[in-house]
Amino acid sequence: MSLPHAILTALVEKPSSGLELTRRFDRSIGYFWSATHQQIYRELGKLEADGFIRTLPSAQPARGQKKSYEVLPAGRAELARWTAASQDPKPHRDPLLLRMRAAAVVGTDGIEADLRRHLDLHRWQLAEYEEIEKRDFPPGKDSSQDRLRHLVLRAGIDLETFWTQWLSRALEEFAELPGHETA
Amino acid sequence: MSLPHAILTALVEKPSSGLELTRRFDRSIGYFWSATHQQIYRELGKLEADGFIRTLPSAQPARGQKKSYEVLPAGRAELARWTAASQDPKPHRDPLLLRMRAAAVVGTDGIEADLRRHLDLHRWQLAEYEEIEKRDFPPGKDSSQDRLRHLVLRAGIDLETFWTQWLSRALEEFAELPGHETA
DNA sequence: CCCGGTTGTGCAACTAGTTGCATAAAGGCT
DNA sequence: AGCCTTTATGCAACTAGTTGCACAACCGGG
Numbered sequence: 001m002s003l004p005h006a007i008l009t010a011l012v013e014k015p016s017s018g019l020e021l022t023r024r025f026d027r028s029i030g031y032f033w034s035a036t037h038q039q040i041y042r043e044l045g046k047l048e049a050d051g052f053i054r055t056l057p058s059a060q061p062a063r064g065q066k067k068s069y070e071v072l073p074a075g076r077a078e079l080a081r082w083t084a085a086s087q088d089p090k091p092h093r094d095p096l097l098l099r100m101r102a103a104a105v106v107g108t109d110g111i112e113a114d115l116r117r118h119l120d121l122h123r124w125q126l127a128e129y130e131e132i133e134k135r136d137f138p139p140g141k142d143s144s145q146d147r148l149r150h151l152v153l154r155a156g157i158d159l160e161t162f163w164t165q166w167l168s169r170a171l172e173e174f175a176e177l178p179g180h181e182t183a
Numbered sequence: 184m185s186l187p188h189a190i191l192t193a194l195v196e197k198p199s200s201g202l203e204l205t206r207r208f209d210r211s212i213g214y215f216w217s218a219t220h221q222q223i224y225r226e227l228g229k230l231e232a233d234g235f236i237r238t239l240p241s242a243q244p245a246r247g248q249k250k251s252y253e254v255l256p257a258g259r260a261e262l263a264r265w266t267a268a269s270q271d272p273k274p275h276r277d278p279l280l281l282r283m284r285a286a287a288v289v290g291t292d293g294i295e296a297d298l299r300r301h302l303d304l305h306r307w308q309l310a311e312y313e314e315i316e317k318r319d320f321p322p323g324k325d326s327s328q329d330r331l332r333h334l335v336l337r338a339g340i341d342l343e344t345f346w347t348q349w350l351s352r353a354l355e356e357f358a359e360l361p362g363h364e365t366a
Numbered sequence: 367c368c369c370g371g372t373t374g375t376g377c378a379a380c381t382a383g384t385t386g387c388a389t390a391a392a393g394g395c396t
Numbered sequence: 397a398g399c400c401t402t403t404a405t406g407c408a409a410c411t412a413g414t415t416g417c418a419c420a421a422c423c424g425g426g
Contacts, residue, residue, distance in 0.1 A: 002278045003382080009285045019404050033281050034274035039383065041406060066404070076289060083285045084293025087278060089301060091217035092342075095185045095270060097335050098216050102192045102266045104331035106259060110267025118272060144360050148287035151356055152280050155349050159275075162345055166338050173334055177327050186412080202374050222413065224376060249374070 004043050006033045008052065008071055008079040015056060015070040018044055031129075031156055044069060052078055100170070112174055119167040126160035129153060187226050189216045191235065191254055191262040198239060198253040201227055214312075214339055227252060235261055283353070295357055302350040309343035312336060 010021055010029055021044075022037040024030075035043075047053045052075030056068040071079075096118065103111050137150045174180060193204055193212055204227075205220040207213075218226075230236045235258030239251040254262075279301065286294050320333045357363060 001382085002276070002281055005285060006281055009281070009288060012288045017404080018406090022404095029281075029284065030274065032275050032277040032284075034276065036384070037404090038385085038406075041404095045406090079285055080289040080292070083282050083289055084297075086297045086300065087282070089279070089304060091213065092215050093185070093217065094215045094338075096272070097338055098185055098189055098192070098212075099266050099270075100331060100335050101212065101215075102188060102262055104328045104335075105192060105195045106263040106266055108331070109263070114267075114269045117269065121272060145287045147356055147360070148283060148291070151349075151353055152283050152287075154352075155280055158345055158349065162341055166334075166341065169337075170334055173330055177330070184412085200374075201376090205374095219414070220374090221376075221415085224374095228376090 002033060003035055003039060004047055004052075005079055005082045006035065007040065007043055007047065008075050011053060011069055011071045012076060012079065015068050017066045017068045019066075020068075032152070047075065051075075108174060108177065112171065115167055115171055115174075119164060119171070122160050122163040122167065126157065126164060129157045129160060133157065185216060186218055186222060187230055187235075188262055188265045189218065190223065190226055190230065191258050194236060194252055194254045195259060195262065198251050200249045200251045202249075203251075215335070230258065234258075291357060291360065295354065298350055298354055298357075302347060302354070305343050305346040305350065309340065309347060312340045312343060316340065 006025075006029055007021065010016065010024055014024075016024065018037065018041050021040050022035075025033075025035050025040065044053070048055070048069070051072060053069045053071050056070055099111060133150075133153055137146060137153070142150075189208075189212055190204065193199065193207055197207075199207065201220065201224050204223050205218075208216075208218050208223070227236070231238070231252070234255060236252045236254050239253055282294060316333075316336055320329060320336070325333075
């Protein structure tokens with residue numbers, strides 16, 4: 001049940017319309033909580049019905065018209081409650097590790113190319129994160145808010161670093177496996 | 184669509200009943216692809232209907248009776264196909280990072296205790312993985328299968344190591360935040 | 367011998383997330 | 397004016413996963 005809170009967080013940071021939220025999810029919050037525009041619109045409806053957000057008075061509500069939302073005090077309170085509440089970590093689900101395990105029993109034929117592709121994607125994501133770090137967190141920018149946000153970004157950077165290293169290692173390992181095509 | 188393949192992998196490794204599979208998921212495959220017994224039973228039914236697995240002839244099928252399954256050639260072929268097929272990485276979803284970001288806007292009150300709890304859980308999991316590594320992958324055990332399985336376990340170890348480090352750092356960071364209770 | 371706990375299998379309802387498509391206004395182009 | 401693309405919002409159907417419960421056989425103790 002995190003999507004409504006992801007949206008509340010985004011809206012507290014800055015009131016937005018559904019599409020603006022969708023774009024912001026693609027760029028920043030979506031790095032650790034992705035959502036499609038359909039999910040977002042549906043959830044905005046629920047949040048409004050619950051009295052957590054409201055449409056900004058200025059905009060007239062018509063289909064195809066921009067409709068911006070802002071967080072109400074009740075929404076902020078709910079967000080604070082959820083943030084402080086204890087939550088059990090959900091078990092991981094990683095198809096790539098699963099495939100590696102499957103490869104151990106049915107053979108590694110064909111998986112290598114995809115591993116390379118994933119490696120490229122993770123390298124690309126890592127570069128993007130490092131770009132953001134350089135841009136948004138230059139030395140000196142260390143208010144409480146900045147420090148916390150930087151911490152979150154660091155998690156992203158470290159995770160991508162892990163994946164690039166792990167995938168590199170996996171590919172090296174493959175190269176040493178008997179029956180490997182060295183051409 | 185990974186659960187059926189997770190089950191096929193487990194069954195290729197060793198034919199099992201639904202409950203045995205459930206237990207094995209709790210111990211090993213579940214570390215990166217968790218599943219409840221209900222999911223497993225449902226999926227076993229589908230896999231049987233698809234002709235990928237069959238019940239071992241010996242057992243008589245009655246409710247409350249053990250019913251073991253084994254993988255048929257078609258199942259093995261499907262597993263090989265899936266393993267080799269290219270798959271796009273699914274976007275992450277991490278509630279803890281989301282909460283940290285929310286904490287940046289609504290304050291860190293109350294989240295610290297849960298962070299400590301998570302740190303303990305990750306430390307515990309890390310210790311378990313290291314135990315398994317010592318037990319199952321002593322030096323010298325390095326057939327192709329062992330190397331691949333070890334690689335998967337290494338991913339688990341490295342990820343837990345990352346989380347323990349990140350959480351420790353987050354807690355240090357908190358201690359330096361203005362308004363932090365030092366008692 | 368029957369009663370309660372454990373083992374094993376399973377259904378049904380619910381929740382969350384994804385996919386595909388529909389609708390509407392606005393702006394440019396000819 | 398008519399048409400095409402882009403921006404913006406939204407519904408409906410589907411898929412995957414979770415939760416709660418039910419049922420059946422077996423096994424031990426009083």
